[in-house]
Amino acid sequence: xxxxxxxxxxxxxxxxxxxxxxxxxxxxxxxxxxxxxxxxxxxxxxxxxxxxxxxxxxxxxxxxxxxxxxxxxx
Numbered sequence: 001x002x003x004x005x006x007x008x009x010x011x012x013x014x015x016x017x018x019x020x021x022x023x024x025x026x027x028x029x030x031x032x033x034x035x036x037x038x039x040x041x042x043x044x045x046x047x048x049x050x051x052x053x054x055x056x057x058x059x060x061x062x063x064x065x066x067x068x069x070x071x072x073x074x
Contacts, residue, residue, distance in 0.1 A: 008048050015056050019063050026064065033060045 022029050033056055040053030
């Protein structure tokens, strides 16, 4: 399937905006974003798969730090 730059841009914007646009609890948002990350990491067919998987990882890390040292919301 041929993807256009606009489709890749839309996917990236959707990943980045998901946290603030969703009304789900944070725990559910994290699970959904982790599923998206796993999808792109396992697919890993094209360069944009790697990019979108990495972008999703960064969004999860931003809103759900693994340690209190990473938490910039203090």
